[in-house]
Amino acid sequence: MKILHSRSLIALSTTALALPGIATADAPPTQSTLSYKISNYKEDKLSRSEVPFGDLDRYDIDVHQFQLVSPISRNMSVEINANYESLSGASPWFTSTGLNGEPIVNLSGASGIRDRRSEINIGSTYYLENGSFSANLGYSEEDDYRATYFGVNGEQHFNNDLTSVSLGFSYSADDIFPTDAKIFNRVNKEDKRSTSAFMSISQVINQFSSFQSAISLTRQSGFLSDPYKLIDVRPESKRQISWSNSYRRFFKNANAAWHINYRYYHDDFGISSHTVDMSWHQNIGRSIKVIPIVRYYSQSAANFFTNVDDFLKPVTQYQSSDYRLSAFGAISGGLNFVADLGQWTATLSTERYIANEKYSAYNVSKVSTALVSYNRISLGIEYSF
Amino acid sequence: MQTVRIFGLLVTILSLLSSCTEVRAWERGYLAKDEMAWESDSLESALNDHIFFSKEASSGGNSAAGGGCGCN
Numbered sequence A: 001m002k003i004l005h006s007r008s009l010i011a012l013s014t015t016a017l018a019l020p021g022i023a024t025a026d027a028p029p030t031q032s033t034l035s036y037k038i039s040n041y042k043e044d045k046l047s048r049s050e051v052p053f054g055d056l057d058r059y060d061i062d063v064h065q066f067q068l069v070s071p072i073s074r075n076m077s078v079e080i081n082a083n084y085e086s087l088s089g090a091s092p093w094f095t096s097t098g099l100n101g102e103p104i105v106n107l108s109g110a111s112g113i114r115d116r117r118s119e120i121n122i123g124s125t126y127y128l129e130n131g132s133f134s135a136n137l138g139y140s141e142e143d144d145y146r147a148t149y150f151g152v153n154g155e156q157h158f159n160n161d162l163t164s165v166s167l168g169f170s171y172s173a174d175d176i177f178p179t180d181a182k183i184f185n186r187v188n189k190e191d192k193r194s195t196s197a198f199m200s201i202s203q204v205i206n207q208f209s210s211f212q213s214a215i216s217l218t219r220q221s222g223f224l225s226d227p228y229k230l231i232d233v234r235p236e237s238k239r240q241i242s243w244s245n246s247y248r249r250f251f252k253n254a255n256a257a258w259h260i261n262y263r264y265y266h267d268d269f270g271i272s273s274h275t276v277d278m279s280w281h282q283n284i285g286r287s288i289k290v291i292p293i294v295r296y297y298s299q300s301a302a303n304f305f306t307n308v309d310d311f312l313k314p315v316t317q318y319q320s321s322d323y324r325l326s327a328f329g330a331i332s333g334g335l336n337f338v339a340d341l342g343q344w345t346a347t348l349s350t351e352r353y354i355a356n357e358k359y360s361a362y363n364v365s366k367v368s369t370a371l372v373s374y375n376r377i378s379l380g381i382e383y384s385f
Numbered sequence B: 001m002q003t004v005r006i007f008g009l010l011v012t013i014l015s016l017l018s019s020c021t022e023v024r025a026w027e028r029g030y031l032a033k034d035e036m037a038w039e040s041d042s043l044e045s046a047l048n049d050h051i052f053f054s055k056e057a058s059s060g061g062n063s064a065a066g067g068g069c070g071c072n
Helices: A002-018 B002-017 B042-055
Strands: A033-043 A060-073 A076-089 A092-097 A103-107 A113-128 A131-142 A145-158 A163-176 A190-206 A209-222 A237-251 A256-267 A272-284 A288-299 A328-341 A344-356 A373-384
Touching: A033 B042, A060 B042, A344 B042, A373 B042
Parallel strands: none
Antiparallel strands: A033 A060, A033 A373, A060 A076, A076 A113, A092 A103, A113 A131, A131 A145, A145 A163, A163 A190, A190 A209, A209 A237, A237 A256, A256 A272, A272 A288, A288 A328, A328 A344, A344 A373
16 A cells, blocks of 8 residues: 555656646647747837927837757757847937926938847756756847857756755856947947846745745946947947746636746946736636736846937936836736647737836936837647647 | 845845745745746747747846847
8 A cells, every 4th residue: 555655756756847837847848839829019109398309200120039949869959049120210319408497309301220130049958857957159240239148047846846045147148249330430340248046946835825935136248339329329238137036826626727937136337127017827628828917127227327418418427318228117907818728738928018207116317218118919739749 | 225225125135035934845835836937938939038028128137147239
């Protein structure tokens, strides 16, 4: 009886660990999965009061994502990701003061920007008795930007697989070569290096809930300014720290899972931020999921942020009117649908994002022009074989 | 100082977690569901991370950073 009990226990343990929800699976996926997702991302037009002259249209981007995950041996799997983006639209060029004394933004030429981005990333995971080791290598190319990067990650399970610790490291070497550099007196060719390390700890709390906490540290060095802005001078190094926490809880009676994530971020440009997002994964029958999502984000301004460019300031002094360095808040919400059709899975995702200084949890001393609002819609399909 | 404070909070959380209930292998059925994964749709998560990385100053989360792009 004792032997039978042990065998049942092993069988159950193996089944549980092979199931996808548990983050501590010690075996490759049992089947291959091929996924494709197409998305359209469109930013709202700016108002005429913010942009007195020229086109009001901003970025409109189509994104194609491909993914293949496949077991290649008893203890190894491979993952290939490929992405393609095409974008058009205008982006902020410089800021100045309008006739009424308020800051205004001037967008890049009426015809705007056209660019493409292609990325490929190949990774592999080797599964050990109580953990795994993975590595990945990636390359991304745009008309004016190139990034080559790699990452390694190790995971170890303890405490009867109730606790997991992950450690990871990544490095990216990026080259920037702006278009029309001579015409607009832009830098010709610059580079940027990013080194990042992280550690995370996951813990099963009880049979319905689990928790994860992670710290990541990143250092960037090199050319961190925006070469397309008329004036933009930033420090040549940046250190970032982020602390993320995630909680998952399953509600048996509702047949639904609740996700909540919180992240604190700080960097030595002087920016701090808080991000909270929540989603409710409601099962309807055996094959449909409906997932409403809400997210709140707020950041403080960089020490050198200005909402009106100062062209008389020496170029050795830092300044940037990039709205992404201003103090603002953003609220977003979305609704996702997932249909599980046996070997096929279809997903539909919609999202609305609105950034505004009024939503900021931090003091806003200089209100930025050109904060972004956008809509996003995605359609995905997945085939398992 | 910021790092020390965050590390202290992490240690506190881990101390609290040490009192978690023992969950046997056969009691992990709900935890094993797709919707309980840290990342239930990896393409969706990657896309969201990429958009937020492009439109906000913050980045970093539960993994090391990937490659950069001209979007930021």
